[in-house]
Amino acid sequence: MTQAASTGALAGLRVVDLTQMLAGPFCTQVLADHGADVIKVEAMTGDGTRLTAPFCEDDTLREYGGYFQSVNRNKRSIAVDLKTAEGVALVRKLIDGADIVVENFRAGVMERLGLGWETLRESNPRLVYGTVRGFGDPRSGASPYANWPAYDVVAQAMGGMMGITGPDRHTPMKIGPGVGDTIPALMLCIGILSAVHRVRETGKGQFVDVAMTDAVLAMCERIVYQTSYTGVAPGPEGNRHPLLCPFGLFRARDGYVSIAVANDPLWEKLAAAIGRPELGTDPAFATNAARVANVQQVIDLLEGFTSVRSKEEIAGVLGGKVPFGPVCTAAEIFADPHYAVREMLVDVEQPGSAQRVKIAGVPVKLSDTPGAVRRRAPMLGEHTDEILLAAGYGRADIDHLRAAGAVR
Known part of the structure; x- marks a missing residue:
């Protein structure tokens, strides 16, 4: 693991993380990557x-696998039973000493525990309270689906993303990674940090609410204006772009490459690079409007060049001249020097295994206060004593909480 030269831009912020699965943990991990002290509060059985x-083949401990490792690094874990009065009181004490609390329970759960926003702000008026739910919190607008559970695929489907993704207009398709979770997570980060900035000016915290479906729709912004301006709802568009040409994927001898021509000067450069400079001035192709009208001809011309060459050969011709990139497998990413020099494949310890594993690094690079992967994901309750001692509990208090089954 790399050691940051500083403690990160968010050093000094304390986050009580009551989230699980992907959206909430991804959000709090971003905060932790940049120096926030994130206390992950888990159930007694863990996230x-x-x-x-x-899991690693030699891992006999099975404390956690790749999923948990990849979205919970840089955090500390405490295991608490929120079904006990002692456990709830403990979490309330932690939140009273925090800057931020993040949760992704269904609406109403925190209120039933006596840990709702209105209650918490009475004793901690500077608290920023962040939530991410499938359809948002009723405080911001009571969705008719507010009580529906939701995961990534639900957000992708209802937020419009699947509706414009697929091989043809009749076949919607799920996006590969869990963007129905990670996009809302990033939106929640923006909201939380905006609210933290406001606290510094006013001393007053606020409630930050992100609906997974809303966040996905915001990232699919084009479907809103296209429908509004034209009266026609866009559908799946395969590997092409409905408004730009050429802009998408093209067959290579050993896979696919992406080529993105967003304006006419780029088309001229592309035409020259593939040895067809006359196409740059041909009226049938010289303008984007003409290329969109003759899209299949453009595709056939380009694939006549790309399909007989390898991705590496095409890169030698187009790389650095026009927006271009091969469609990379994970194996190719692991071998690509770009990701090594950018520290985007980070080695971490895997408890229970003799081998180290790789997880994705920190993509946001700050010059003076860089984020970093400073520690692996925590084992369940690994920091319970440490956290409680720092919160003012004595050893006898901790022993009592354990005996009562309130903590692990």
Whole structure:
């Protein structure tokens, strides 16, 4: 693991993390990457993703697999039973000493525990309270689906993303990674940090609410204005772009490459690079409007060049001249020097295994206060004593909480 030269831009912020699965943990991990002290409050059995594969072959401990490792680094873990009065009181004490609390329970759960926003702000008026739910919190607008559970695929489907993704207009398709979770997570980060900035000016915290479906729709912004301006709802568009040409994927001898021509000067450069400079001034192709009208001809011309060459050969011709990139497999990413020099493949310890594993690094690079992967994901309750001692509990108090089954 790399050691940051500083403690990160968010050093000094304390976050009580009551989230699980992907959206909430991804949000709090971003805060932790940049120096926030994130206390992950888990149930006595732990976040359910601890049980999710893959595991290392030699891992006999099975404390957690790749899923949990990849979205919970840089955090400290405390295991608490929120079904006990002692456990709830403990979490309330932690929140009273925090800057931020983040949760992704269904609406109403925190209120039933006596840990709702209105209650918490009475004793901690500077608190920023962040939530991410499938359809948002009723405080911001009571969705008719507010009580529906939701995961990534639900947000992708209802937020409009699947509706414009697929091989043809009749076949919607799920996006590969869990963007229905990670996009809302990033939106929640923006909201939380905006509210933290406001606290510094006013001393007053606020409630930050992100609906997974809303966040996905915001990222699919084009479907809103296209429908509004034209009266026609866009559908799946395969590997092409409905408004720009050429802009998408093209067959290579050993896979696919992406080529993105967003204006006419780029088309001239592309035409020259593939040895067809006359196409740059041909009226049938010289303007984007003409290329969109003759899209299949453009595709056939380009694939006549790309399909007989390897991705590496095409890169030698187009790389650096026009927006271009090969469609990379994970194996190719692992071998690509770009990701090594950018520290985007980070080695971490895997408890229970003799081998180290790789997880994705920190993509946001700050010049003076860089974020970093400073520690692996925590084992369940690994920091319980440490956290409680810092919160003012004595050893006898901690022993009592354990005996009462309130903590692990």
